[in-house]
Amino acid sequence: MSIEKTNEFRPKIVAFCCNWCSYAGADLAGSSRLGYPADVKIIRVPCSCRVNPMFILRAFEKGADGVILCGCHPGDCHYTTGNYYARRRMTLLFSMLDYLGVENGRTRVEWVSAAEGVKFSTTMNEFVEKIHSLGKNVRLEDLRCRN
Amino acid sequence: MQRIGVFVCHCGSNIAATVDVKKVVEMAALEPGVVHAEDYQYMCSEAGQAKIDAAIKEKNLTGIVVCSCSPRMHETTFRNAAKRAGLNPYMVEIANIREHCSWIHKNMEEATKKAVILARAAIAKVSLNTPLQQGESRVTKRALVIGGGIAGIQTALDIAEAGYEVDIVEKTPSIGGRMSQLDKTFPTLDCSACILTPKMVEASAHEKINIYTYSEVEKVSGFVGDFTVDIRKKARSVNMDKCTGCGVCQEKCPSKKTPNEFNRGLNTRSAIYTPFAQAIPNVPVIDREHCTKFKTGKCGVCAKVCQAGAIEYDQQDEIVTEKYGAIVVATGFDVIKLDQYDEYAYSQSPDVITSLELERIMNAAGPTKGHLERISDHKAPKNMVFIQCVGSRCADKRGKSYCSKICCMYTAKHAMLIRDKYPDVNVTVFYIDVRTPGKNFDEFYRRAVEEYGVNYIKGQVGKVAPQPNGQLLVQGVDLIDNKQILMEADMVVLAAAIEPNKDVRKIATMLTASIDTNNFLTEAHPKLRPVESPTAGVFLSGVCQGPKDIPETVAQAGAAAVKAIGLLAKDKLLTNPCTAKSDELLCNGCSTCANVCPYGAISYIDKEVNDHGIRETRHFAQVNSALCQGCGACTVACPSGAMDLQGFSNRQIIAEVDAICR
Amino acid sequence: MMQSQKEKAELIREISGVNPSKCMKCGKCSASCPSFQEMDIKPHQFVSYVLHEDIDALLESKSLWKCLSCFACVERCPRDVKPGKLIDAARQMVIRQKGADYLSADEIPELLDPELPQQLLVSAFRRYRR
Numbered sequence: 001m002s003i004e005k006t007n008e009f010r011p012k013i014v015a016f017c018c019n020w021c022s023y024a025g026a027d028l029a030g031s032s033r034l035g036y037p038a039d040v041k042i043i044r045v046p047c048s049c050r051v052n053p054m055f056i057l058r059a060f061e062k063g064a065d066g067v068i069l070c071g072c073h074p075g076d077c078h079y080t081t082g083n084y085y086a087r088r089r090m091t092l093l094f095s096m097l098d099y100l101g102v103e104n105g106r107t108r109v110e111w112v113s114a115a116e117g118v119k120f121s122t123t124m125n126e127f128v129e130k131i132h133s134l135g136k137n138v139r140l141e142d143l144r145c146r147n
Numbered sequence: 148m149q150r151i152g153v154f155v156c157h158c159g160s161n162i163a164a165t166v167d168v169k170k171v172v173e174m175a176a177l178e179p180g181v182v183h184a185e186d187y188q189y190m191c192s193e194a195g196q197a198k199i200d201a202a203i204k205e206k207n208l209t210g211i212v213v214c215s216c217s218p219r220m221h222e223t224t225f226r227n228a229a230k231r232a233g234l235n236p237y238m239v240e241i242a243n244i245r246e247h248c249s250w251i252h253k254n255m256e257e258a259t260k261k262a263v264i265l266a267r268a269a270i271a272k273v274s275l276n277t278p279l280q281q282g283e284s285r286v287t288k289r290a291l292v293i294g295g296g297i298a299g300i301q302t303a304l305d306i307a308e309a310g311y312e313v314d315i316v317e318k319t320p321s322i323g324g325r326m327s328q329l330d331k332t333f334p335t336l337d338c339s340a341c342i343l344t345p346k347m348v349e350a351s352a353h354e355k356i357n358i359y360t361y362s363e364v365e366k367v368s369g370f371v372g373d374f375t376v377d378i379r380k381k382a383r384s385v386n387m388d389k390c391t392g393c394g395v396c397q398e399k400c401p402s403k404k405t406p407n408e409f410n411r412g413l414n415t416r417s418a419i420y421t422p423f424a425q426a427i428p429n430v431p432v433i434d435r436e437h438c439t440k441f442k443t444g445k446c447g448v449c450a451k452v453c454q455a456g457a458i459e460y461d462q463q464d465e466i467v468t469e470k471y472g473a474i475v476v477a478t479g480f481d482v483i484k485l486d487q488y489d490e491y492a493y494s495q496s497p498d499v500i501t502s503l504e505l506e507r508i509m510n511a512a513g514p515t516k517g518h519l520e521r522i523s524d525h526k527a528p529k530n531m532v533f534i535q536c537v538g539s540r541c542a543d544k545r546g547k548s549y550c551s552k553i554c555c556m557y558t559a560k561h562a563m564l565i566r567d568k569y570p571d572v573n574v575t576v577f578y579i580d581v582r583t584p585g586k587n588f589d590e591f592y593r594r595a596v597e598e599y600g601v602n603y604i605k606g607q608v609g610k611v612a613p614q615p616n617g618q619l620l621v622q623g624v625d626l627i628d629n630k631q632i633l634m635e636a637d638m639v640v641l642a643a644a645i646e647p648n649k650d651v652r653k654i655a656t657m658l659t660a661s662i663d664t665n666n667f668l669t670e671a672h673p674k675l676r677p678v679e680s681p682t683a684g685v686f687l688s689g690v691c692q693g694p695k696d697i698p699e700t701v702a703q704a705g706a707a708a709v710k711a712i713g714l715l716a717k718d719k720l721l722t723n724p725c726t727a728k729s730d731e732l733l734c735n736g737c738s739t740c741a742n743v744c745p746y747g748a749i750s751y752i753d754k755e756v757n758d759h760g761i762r763e764t765r766h767f768a769q770v771n772s773a774l775c776q777g778c779g780a781c782t783v784a785c786p787s788g789a790m791d792l793q794g795f796s797n798r799q800i801i802a803e804v805d806a807i808c809r
Numbered sequence: 810m811m812q813s814q815k816e817k818a819e820l821i822r823e824i825s826g827v828n829p830s831k832c833m834k835c836g837k838c839s840a841s842c843p844s845f846q847e848m849d850i851k852p853h854q855f856v857s858y859v860l861h862e863d864i865d866a867l868l869e870s871k872s873l874w875k876c877l878s879c880f881a882c883v884e885r886c887p888r889d890v891k892p893g894k895l896i897d898a899a900r901q902m903v904i905r906q907k908g909a910d911y912l913s914a915d916e917i918p919e920l921l922d923p924e925l926p927q928q929l930l931v932s933a934f935r936r937y938r939r
Contacts, residue, residue, distance in 0.1 A: 490841070490885055536835065536887070540833060540887065540888075541887040541888070542831060542887065542888045542889040543886075543887060543888075543889050546887060579833065579834070579835040579836075605836075606835070606836040606839070606840060607835040607836045607837035607840050608837070608840055609837055609838075609839075609840030609841030609842070609881065609885060610840070610841060610881075622840060622841070623840045624836040624837075624839040624840035624845075624851075624853070626834070626836045626839070626853065629851060629854075631839060631840065631842070631845040631846065632840075
């Protein structure tokens with residue numbers, strides 16, 4: 001089923017969520033019925049530090065319009081220090097992406113605990129809105145992949 | 148090529164109401180590698196699992212995708228189903244189309260599209276899955292309890308009764324904790340020491356319980372079933388085997404000016420001391436900071452008077468290393484500092500006290516031998532004012548956002564006891580709300596009002612002003628009468644908020660147990676797993692998890708013990724096979740991965756290789772899969788891409804990204 | 810233009826930056842207030858009047874002018890509600906309605922009085938010069 005071509009811009013958004021906090025936070029948003037746009041698709045990773053910058057570049061290459069990484073709050077990482085690594089890596093990556101023309105608004109790191117279903121939903125709503133305001137991402141997309 | 152089966156769950160109407168399940172099946176069947184796709188009302192039911200079983204066997208499936216609820220819910224269920232059908236349990240992936248799709252979207256078309264994409268991602272991932280084998284790790288049949296208050300004692304007793312060795316580590320010179328400082332307990336008014344001391348004695352006499360007092364946990368490594376803990380036994384300066392507990396040293400000690408912690412600083416103690424009469428062990432400690440011998444070198448009275456020759460000035464701190472299968476945290480609480488509450492004049496007047504201080508004043512072994520009297524001039528009070536919620540339910544930085552839970556009840560207790568023993572003392576309680584949920588609690592509070600004539604005023608106190616005549620002028624409000632009240636009091640008692648012991652953050656960090664913004668330890672699930680930390684093998688007992696009274700603490704202590712026993716009863720634990728693995732062909736031995744590993748799971752081996760005819764020794768990273776917890780920090784740090792995480796490999800995650808962005 | 814009670818309540822919230830829903834009704838503001846006896850509407854009631862959007866009663870109340878702006882209530886409120894700021898905002902509204910919300914530097918000498926604390930003038934000038 002290909003996404004039908006309509007005039008309305010439907011962004012493609014990839015959300016990486018750590019298994020222990022943010023994925024559980026997303027589950028809580030679900031069980032509390034706190035909605036957010038269907039454009040967000042979640043990929044489960046064991047820890048935010050598992051997210052290789054390569055994955056994010058790949059997403060943009062494949063036509064994603066925004067990528068968000070969610071992990072445990074600083075100090076609460078299940079693996080003690082994983083989110084600190086993620087934070088440093090992403091700071092570097094996002095500044096490089098900005099340099100390449102992928103605006104900073106298209107990338108985001110957010111700490112969402114397992115108890116913060118509300119925060120997960122509001123974060124996703126905000127992020128989608130932001131991507132809407134930025135429009136389609138054309139910078140890193142590999143045009144050969146477009147179908 | 149994998150042969151993949153896709154199973155889409157309706158979850159009654161939970162999924163089917165917003166996701167066109169048939170459409171998902173239809174679309175999934177078109178994906179490469181998918182040889183079977185079906186839907187069913189409840190996949191997790193026995194009939195649903197039987198369908199999976201049958202499909203695996205009939206179609207010879209090598210991997211399955213279940214489109215259902217969150218993997219945190221039923222991943223284990225479906226893995227076990229796969230295992231029973233002869234498939235490796237790690238060849239199962241879950242597409243979360245309930246929590247992440249049907250429950251949050253309203254539009255059926257949109258939700259269905261998303262469900263299809265989520266299914267595709269899972270299919271893309273499972274086609275790159277490899278069978279994984281769970282390893283085994285041993286369980287050390289010994290538990291550690293951190294904290295020797297009523298929570299720690301109860302947990303230790305319960306674990307020991309089940310036949311396992313338990314060590315209690317207590318920071319202070321004696322076990323007993325906060326409860327040993329209390330005079331009476333609500334709602335039955337029985338004496339705290341009378342019910343606690345037998346438990347303390349039982350714990351110390353139990354052959355399976357070993358108590359380290361005046362000791363602290365220094366370092367924790369390892370993981371569930373196999374923790375290694377360093378315990379610092381602080382130098383007591385008294386030989387525990389020789390000391391007879393006669394107490395002569397304390398009597399003769401010339402430096403008696405140290406504030407007595409046990410009596411909340413209301414009186415002083417000697418430099419060599421046991422905190423209280425029923426202390427266990429009944430062996431004193433020399434407080435080196437305040438001891439003349441240690442400060443100036445001149446004294447040594449205690450050594451001279453000790454008949455047993457137990458005083459050892461040259462004792463050093465000792466580190467004991469011990470292995471444990473389970474760790475229970477029972478670090479308890481303290482009362483918040485009130486120096487920022489100038490309006491209540493706590494720092495200005497000795498007659499403004501906290502409830503815990505009143506507890507000591509009321510206690511026969513306390514600084515006033517149990518006589519209710521003012522600290523300043525030892526006069527018996529005529530008017531007493533109690534102020535509730537001091538620092539509890541605060542939005543500002545001075546206090547705590549939560550309700551401390553125990554204050555309403557202990558204030559009713561204090562008021563009742565005072566009115567009972569000293570009927571001519573007027574007792575006024577200023578309250579915001581009286582919260583008494585608990586068995587016989589509200590009845591108890593009502594008795595204080597109706598039978599004992601305690602004057603409860605709905606309203607708060609704005610200011611306590613010490614007067615030149617030694618009285619305290621209390622300015623409060625009665626919200627029912629809508630009147631401001633000015634009254635003179637002889638003593639003011641503040642129901643100060645309780646907070647977790649300040650050392651808990653340090654301990655939580657050592658255990659990698661998560662902690663909330665108020666420094667309470669987080670439970671694995673607020674409703675269904677209230678005594679377990681999300682960190683496997685760590686259990687929570689008592690107020691370290693949240694404010695609670697004695698009966699609740701004891702109940703939770705027992706629950707934590709049962710969870711620990713459940714763990715210790717196992718001979719082997721199955722380990723998570725989703726661990727990191729290094730590719731020898733790519734590893735260049737740079738040791739970046741070892742530097743980021745929080746578990747020290749990566750070591751290096753030297754191996755002789757034959758590289759195109761050249762024989763040489765190379766350095767390779769090797770992951771100890773028993774230690775690796777599978778966070779994946781190393782996989783990203785690795786500059787040559789040699790390190791990968793099984794079950795969440797680079798290729799698998801990229802396949803998911805591709806499927807989502809397709 | 811007549812404002813509805815609701816609009817007025819919103820205006821008070823806006824001027825004061827206070828969210829009256831945060832109040833837990835402990836009464837510490839009234840317990841702290843040195844002018845309590847003089848007031849017809851007590852400080853803790855102020856908060857609930859705003860919450861229930863009963864603003865006209867507030868604007869007519871004596872309390873408005875009895876409040877000393879000592880901010881004891883603001884300082885001591887455990888929920889960070891700041892009743893004093895609400896009273897201040899209500900006062901602002903009344904003054905604005907009267908069009909008297911202005912004080913120019915030239916008017917100051919006339920107001921000088923050896924009994925008057927200098928600080929009062931400075932703060933009045935700061936507040937009303939806009």
